[in-house]
Amino acid sequence: MALKEAPQYRKLYEKLRKLIENGTYARGDLLPSENELCAAHHLTRPTVRKALDMLVNDRFIIRHQGKGSIVQGQPKGIGILSLSGTTSAIGQDKLTTHIIVKPNIRSWEQAFGYEISEQDKSLGCIHIERLRLINDIPVFYDITLIPNLNLTRFTSRSFENKSLFEILRKHYQIQVKGGEQKILAIKADERIQEHFRVKRNHPILRLDRKMETNRAGFSFYSQIYCNTMDYSLIGRF
Amino acid sequence: MALKEAPQYRKLYEKLRKLIENGTYARGDLLPSENELCAAHHLTRPTVRKALDMLVNDRFIIRHQGKGSIVQGQPKGIGILSLSGTTSAIGQDKLTTHIIVKPNIRSWEQAFGYEISEQDKSLGCIHIERLRLINDIPVFYDITLIPNLNLTRFTSRSFENKSLFEILRKHYQIQVKGGEQKILAIKADERIQEHFRVKRNHPILRLDRKMETNRAGFSFYSQIYCNTMDYSLIGRF
DNA sequence: TATTCGCACTTGTAAATACAAGTAAAAAAT
DNA sequence: ATTTTTTACTTGTATTTACAAGTGCGAATA
Numbered sequence: 001m002a003l004k005e006a007p008q009y010r011k012l013y014e015k016l017r018k019l020i021e022n023g024t025y026a027r028g029d030l031l032p033s034e035n036e037l038c039a040a041h042h043l044t045r046p047t048v049r050k051a052l053d054m055l056v057n058d059r060f061i062i063r064h065q066g067k068g069s070i071v072q073g074q075p076k077g078i079g080i081l082s083l084s085g086t087t088s089a090i091g092q093d094k095l096t097t098h099i100i101v102k103p104n105i106r107s108w109e110q111a112f113g114y115e116i117s118e119q120d121k122s123l124g125c126i127h128i129e130r131l132r133l134i135n136d137i138p139v140f141y142d143i144t145l146i147p148n149l150n151l152t153r154f155t156s157r158s159f160e161n162k163s164l165f166e167i168l169r170k171h172y173q174i175q176v177k178g179g180e181q182k183i184l185a186i187k188a189d190e191r192i193q194e195h196f197r198v199k200r201n202h203p204i205l206r207l208d209r210k211m212e213t214n215r216a217g218f219s220f221y222s223q224i225y226c227n228t229m230d231y232s233l234i235g236r237f
Numbered sequence: 238m239a240l241k242e243a244p245q246y247r248k249l250y251e252k253l254r255k256l257i258e259n260g261t262y263a264r265g266d267l268l269p270s271e272n273e274l275c276a277a278h279h280l281t282r283p284t285v286r287k288a289l290d291m292l293v294n295d296r297f298i299i300r301h302q303g304k305g306s307i308v309q310g311q312p313k314g315i316g317i318l319s320l321s322g323t324t325s326a327i328g329q330d331k332l333t334t335h336i337i338v339k340p341n342i343r344s345w346e347q348a349f350g351y352e353i354s355e356q357d358k359s360l361g362c363i364h365i366e367r368l369r370l371i372n373d374i375p376v377f378y379d380i381t382l383i384p385n386l387n388l389t390r391f392t393s394r395s396f397e398n399k400s401l402f403e404i405l406r407k408h409y410q411i412q413v414k415g416g417e418q419k420i421l422a423i424k425a426d427e428r429i430q431e432h433f434r435v436k437r438n439h440p441i442l443r444l445d446r447k448m449e450t451n452r453a454g455f456s457f458y459s460q461i462y463c464n465t466m467d468y469s470l471i472g473r474f
Numbered sequence: 475t476a477t478t479c480g481c482a483c484t485t486g487t488a489a490a491t492a493c494a495a496g497t498a499a500a501a502a503a504t
Numbered sequence: 505a506t507t508t509t510t511t512a513c514t515t516g517t518a519t520t521t522a523c524a525a526g527t528g529c530g531a532a533t534a
Binding site for chain 2: 046053057177178180181182183184185186187201203204205216226228232233234
Binding site: 475478479484485486487490492494496497499502504 | 505506508515516517519526533534
């Protein structure tokens, strides 16, 4: 089964998104006009517009009739509380990742309080645990459970300093479209105390999340512990 | 200034959305095919597809190539983490409100870490503090700061068991369009211990929010303390 | 000088057309 | 009867064309 090539509008979306993410286009800049993008990439306007529609949807740009497409910058907009993964929520600070439990396949019974389908249950799940540090301070500990269907070579990929969301999007055409989350404040248990190097009774934020994707019936789950002492979570809504 | 008529694709979106919301199309049903919708509404496929794109985006439907558009049903409520105020986030449980500090006008210097404009600063702000109980358990304590411009009779209104968001929308045509929030876990301080009837070191969730409205330049601010022991915050994103 | 007007640009909406690709059921072959 | 192939649908991608409408700037006008 050969991988189908990504459609043109999607390729353009990825290109422009990258240019915004790496700062080539900064907040407030105008993107090239639709006609210029057409000429530059040998596409027609509806195709270009579809790519821009996606960027609007992800809050990378806004458009003004008669004016142009205005870069909004990284959608801090979609901080960890609204949509994106951790990596894009951090911004330019140094984010390092330690894999505590390497991707491995195991069975599951439940997923942090969320119901899972019988099919997912029968196939088992990919299990990852990561500790993430911002500027060398441990801030996130996350456990991720992904249904084990058809993600070839997934367990052998490197996740160090890479965004899980980005891997899913680029290699498997899976985009997180939204989801559900519970959020609560708890005391640090022993394992968390150790990872975060904090005392007992230290208040910790916990998120239990279900991520829903563009692939029908495909959801995955994560539980995130956050030490908000030095870095609080920021999000737009 | 006459109101411009809504575009065709938006009208179709509204129609189909209404049909899903009132149950004419139920979860699992197939929408009429794109060609049938074209014929029925005298539109062409690109226009129909644009309406369906919007429904996909809002998660009312998903589409399957070769199959059709499958109704997903109503996207579930948006909890406190995404957009709405507390009242609509609770659902059917009993929510009671105690006004701890009645609406009063005072000066402000800052608003929970957010920058405020010079104009807002010069006019002072309306200050409210409320304790909210779900099924008689104290769960939220919130402090709200609203710039004091032109909200006639605001301080004399009753806020018992009423939604602040609703008052702003109905009486002042102010709608919250989005905003920014910081979220962190803290230990209960003395005042919170008392209100929530919890011990020292009890983990508490704190949200610092800036609410942006449809009125240009008008934002207001709130700080919310949550006891997530019995009720965790649930939201979609 | 200050204002108005027009032009050249931008994005927004909409149609008509073509072909690719996935799905499911009918039709044909085994 | 079972399997395979065909066929008639569905949505997905992409082009071409046309006009509407908002923006900003420079030239013409008062």
